[in-house]
Amino acid sequence: LGFSAGGVHCGLAKQPDKKDLALIVSEVPCAAAAIYTRNKVKASPLAVTKAHLADGTARAVICNSGNANACSADGEAVARGMCRAAAQALGISPRDVAVGSTGVIGQPLPLEKVAAAAPALKAALEDGWGGSDAAARAIMTTDLSKKELAISFVLGGKTCRLGGIAKGSGMIHPNMGTMLAFLTTDAAVSAPMLQKALRDVTEDTFNMVSVDGDTSTNDMCVVLANGLAGNPIVDAEGPALEDFTGALRAVCTHLAREMARDGEGATKLLTCTVEGAPDTRTARVLSKSVICSNLFKAAMFGADANWGRVLCALGYADADFDISRTGVCFASAAGSVEVCKDGAGVPFSEEQAKRVLGEKEIDIRVSLCQGGGSATAWGCDLTYDYVKINGDYRS
């Protein structure tokens, strides 16, 4: 309730007509929280957004694709200029605007294109699905699919809604922040609780995706809560915060999976679940190590049940566990096949393995049998097309 969004073509994307400028606006002030990349090279919009969100409130997000506004001499002035353009069109303060960018690093972003498009962008704002769809398309770069989801849930007897859009296809290996994800909710949640929920959820969702092991300079995830649902404000830990966090987790999990599925050049979504780990951290580190292995990703592209590469990736991860109790199973819609038990190979049908690995969604299940820690990580296969896309990204 109370949010609208839109997207237009302002000329930053190389393709004519591709929407490349998105705007999300709330009718009323929102509690705001955000998480940023851990990359020491941070794109200029991140510093500006951080300053604007320091008071825990915001009303709008403006974001372009086609240019990362990173490593460019006047980047901060340009990012501030984007906020100003949005604020003028909307009649609000620039300090209530968050700004994001995605695209090529190191090229100056022509601010005049954004400023010229601001009135059209305001005119394009729509409530509901239409606006969200346009905004989600406007932040896509090499993405082939749009990532968005909206759900409803109940807080304090009131129905609340929470929706999110995201982009992410290459340079995806978030650590702390993530590619770009913008979430809005009409639930009433205080800024500190919003930040806590977002931090908890990103650990299990965006931080558990890897497409290529490269952490972007522009990763950012922003959530705005405008309170129009009328629920009693969530301003302390407790069951209401848990319910809200659960809703946020559902949306972020979906967006994270969709990013992995749409990894640059990907033909397969890989989901690695590690169970029976000594603790959660171990499970996270191990599942992510499997998902990040180029050798394993290439084997999945070839539907090759090369489980030795799973064990190898577990072995070089920074975690303590007993390899001699480890089991590995591959599963998909075509069934499952156990390939390793107690750290050693077991006989299996290569034919059945080919069938299982021929599907578009592959589960890699690792059982450690040494505790109650578990975690899931998402990734994709490494393909000819990943190389093709990234061999000539700028032109």
Add this chain to the structure above:
Amino acid sequence: LGFSAGGVHCGLAKQPDKKDLALIVSEVPCAAAAIYTRNKVKASPLAVTKAHLADGTARAVICNSGNANACSADGEAVARGMCRAAAQALGISPRDVAVGSTGVIGQPLPLEKVAAAAPALKAALEDGWGGSDAAARAIMTTDLSKKELAISFVLGGKTCRLGGIAKGSGMIHPNMGTMLAFLTTDAAVSAPMLQKALRDVTEDTFNMVSVDGDTSTNDMCVVLANGLAGNPIVDAEGPALEDFTGALRAVCTHLAREMARDGEGATKLLTCTVEGAPDTRTARVLSKSVICSNLFKAAMFGADANWGRVLCALGYADADFDISRTGVCFASAAGSVEVCKDGAGVPFSEEQAKRVLGEKEIDIRVSLCQGGGSATAWGCDLTYDYVKINGDYRS
């Protein structure tokens, strides 16, 4: 002096006639030192070699390709059996034999093939280049080129010789040890000094190579020193150890570069040098981060001067430095092109950049201007062929 080597086909490699079993022998007992993979999943030959080298002496190395002897139930018994087979043929103790393996993980290694080939292997031993050539070929898997080098140097007035062979093409991201490298010298060096020299040298050589970020279960580097050169034994730190370490570094640097050049699917050798870092560790971490970035490696395949990916990889590395003073330059036999200064892009000729990056050997020079630390890392581009080779490695 006093070393012979050879290689034969024993039937472990899939290709008929490919040499797949190598032997290196010294006429007299040698001081021995070794470094092993840091992967927690260690192939069985590593445990057996570690036990056999515990007394600091050895006389022979046996090594097969075509099967990694890792994650297999009776792996240690097989590795001990390989030492026994070599020892019987040579008339020495099995405890004086080191053993290595490389190939597919998780498949039982048929020891009888090694045992049956042992007499032929002994008969194939040759001094000098012929034997070294055969042994170097016998340890190759997906390698396209043989890696070997021999040099001579002077210690205590005596001419000493030092030679090495290595293999390594995929699953190359050594941490501590390396793929397989076997080094022999007729210099007299005590086992503790040999170990110290090897540890120092691997930090700057094998540990600075990455092909794909995957650390193998089988990485191992063994050096044997038989003392036949007649130099006063190097048994303490000092100028003689430094001279020996310098010779070892020269051979290991060559082998490390050749591994990177022959990375699976590679078309280009990438050398990243970081200078002006606050300290050596920072320079090492940063140069390796650039060399390991899939995105940057794919850009180099496409001869795309996407320097933003260099800055991005520097930024997510685990090191402290000031990005705003960082410069980047690409260089090759076709000239050089400065692309980034003080952390931001500088105008450059795309035509000249294409020419520079069209060569087979590319230097990436990163200047931090904030100290005296420097380091060099070697890698290769990410290509269609890497994906092809690893999409179907087992069959």
